[in-house]
Amino acid sequence: MRTALVIGTGLIGTSAALALASRGVRVHLRDHDPERARTAAALGAGTDDEPPGPVDLALVAVPPARITAAVAAAQRQDLARAYVDVGSVKGALRADLDAHGCDPTTYLGTHPMAGSEKSGPLAGSADLFEGRPWVLTPTSVTDTEVLNLALELVSLCRAVPVVMDADAHDRAVALVSHTPQLLSSMVAARLENADETAVRLCGQGIRDVTRIAASDSGMWLDILSANPGPVADVLEELAVDLAGTVRALRGLESVPAAGTEAADARAGEGAADEDGKAALALSDVLRRGREGSARVPGKHGQAPAAYETVAVLISDRPGELARIFADAGAVGVNVEDVRIEHATGRQAGHVQLMVESRAAQPLAAALRERGWALRTE
Ligand SMILES: NC(=O)c1ccc[n+]([C@@H]2O[C@H](COP(=O)([O-])OP(=O)(O)OC[C@H]3O[C@@H](n4cnc5c(N)ncnc54)[C@H](O)[C@@H]3O)[C@@H](O)[C@H]2O)c1
Numbered sequence: 001m002r003t004a005l006v007i008g009t010g011l012i013g014t015s016a017a018l019a020l021a022s023r024g025v026r027v028h029l030r031d032h033d034p035e036r037a038r039t040a041a042a043l044g045a046g047t048d049d050e051p052p053g054p055v056d057l058a059l060v061a062v063p064p065a066r067i068t069a070a071v072a073a074a075q076r077q078d079l080a081r082a083y084v085d086v087g088s089v090k091g092a093l094r095a096d097l098d099a100h101g102c103d104p105t106t107y108l109g110t111h112p113m114a115g116s117e118k119s120g121p122l123a124g125s126a127d128l129f130e131g132r133p134w135v136l137t138p139t140s141v142t143d144t145e146v147l148n149l150a151l152e153l154v155s156l157c158r159a160v161p162v163v164m165d166a167d168a169h170d171r172a173v174a175l176v177s178h179t180p181q182l183l184s185s186m187v188a189a190r191l192e193n194a195d196e197t198a199v200r201l202c203g204q205g206i207r208d209v210t211r212i213a214a215s216d217s218g219m220w221l222d223i224l225s226a227n228p229g230p231v232a233d234v235l236e237e238l239a240v241d242l243a244g245t246v247r248a249l250r251g252l253e254s255v256p257a258a259g260t261e262a263a264d265a266r267a268g269e270g271a272a273d274e275d276g277k278a279a280l281a282l283s284d285v286l287r288r289g290r291e292g293s294a295r296v297p298g299k300h301g302q303a304p305a306a307y308e309t310v311a312v313l314i315s316d317r318p319g320e321l322a323r324i325f326a327d328a329g330a331v332g333v334n335v336e337d338v339r340i341e342h343a344t345g346r347q348a349g350h351v352q353l354m355v356e357s358r359a360a361q362p363l364a365a366a367l368r369e370r371g372w373a374l375r376t377e
């Protein structure tokens with residue numbers, strides 16, 4: 001990639017522009033607030049001059065509700081060979097782009113899983129995406145060139161590409177991003193009218209839980225409005241845990257202190273069983289929380305997961321890569337990383353799809369069934 005145009009020079013656009021510019025890409029910066037594009041340019045993210053002709057890649061990094069209009073306008077003006085957005089919800093956006101007649105062959109929906117509660121160009125940094133998953137959601141009509149340019153963008157930002165179906169992505173981020181944002185806001189909202197004596201005692205625990213509650217509420221309203229069903233599903237599961245926890249705590253609230261007459265009388269009434277159940281319900285939710293927390297990648301410094309490779313022979317024809325990813329998505333397999341080996345002197349190559357070990361066999365079988373030739377390692 002030689003040239004790029006970043007549309008929307010806030011936190012994400014400026015961070016990507018800084019990474020691209022530092023790796024030799026000529027980056028043009030555009031924002032509907034020209035002061036923001038100037039600020040990004042002053043930070044070394046590129047130039048706010050208009051590009052002299054179409055660039056290789058246009059990166060659309062505007063708020064979710066504005067992405068469709070920005071992609072449609074950029075495509076109409078023929079600004080680039082490939083158009084990539086970074087919005088936090090992918091399924092609803094695709095439907096919206098289709099409804100607005102956007103060209104699906106030159107567009108690819110992506111989502112870097114890195115960010116901050118801060119916004120604007122001054123919050124940007126070149127290393128924001130390093131080592132972070134960056135989701136790509138190609139379809140069977142995405143041009144191979146467009147997918148390759150997006151993979152190059154991810155690689156230049158030192159992120160880890162994860163290829164996913166758009167709806168599967170939306171369900172996943174409902175669990176790992178959108179619901180946590182809402183819960184953080186709800187915990188922080190308890191402080192709104194809290195007594196000053198309580199607020200003064202805030203320690204690290206509440207700071208960890210409420211950092212993202214400071215995020216831009218307009219942006220989050222857009223995000224949640226575009227992914228309502230999957231977020232409501234996770235909240236319903238949480239509501240079961242919440243109701244069980246309240247029941248358990250209310251039960252424990254009425255337990256008299258051990259050794260008192262009231263406690264003896266209660267034991268005589270056989271209430272000890274009830275008290276034990278309440279304590280069990282509480283310890284169960286705490287135990288499950290520890291197990292879930294241990295699964296957060298990298299949190300405890302584990303080495304990155306070792307993936308298995310499924311190597312697929314492709315011919316050098318438009319749409320081949322996108323077709324493989326769509327086939328992998330159709331059988332519910334996430335491609336965690338991709339490498340492409342070009343066969344010298346031939347119009348063909350191998351795509352190495354890196355997947356979790358348990359997904360390798362089913363993916364290989366499904367691809368063979370769909371007519372792909374696989375290299376046996
Ligand atoms: N903040 C995060 O943590 C995060 C992480 C991953 C992805 N995202 C996604 O990235 C996108 C940008 O988020 P951000 O955090 O960088 O927001 P931001 O507010 O920091 O930046 C958005 C920028 O877009 C500009 N803008 C708005 N409408 C425009 C238009 N029509 N044309 C040109 N510029 C326009 C604004 O002036 C602003 O500078 C959003 O779609 C968001 O869902 C955000």
Ligand SMILES: O=C(O)C(=O)C[C@]1(C(=O)O)C=C[C@@H](O)C=C1
Nearest residue numbers: 088112113114115116117177212
């Ligand atoms: O680190 C943060 O501040 C974020 O909230 C970033 C975060 C997330 O991890 O949930 C928020 C929304 C984006 O769509 C992607 C990333």
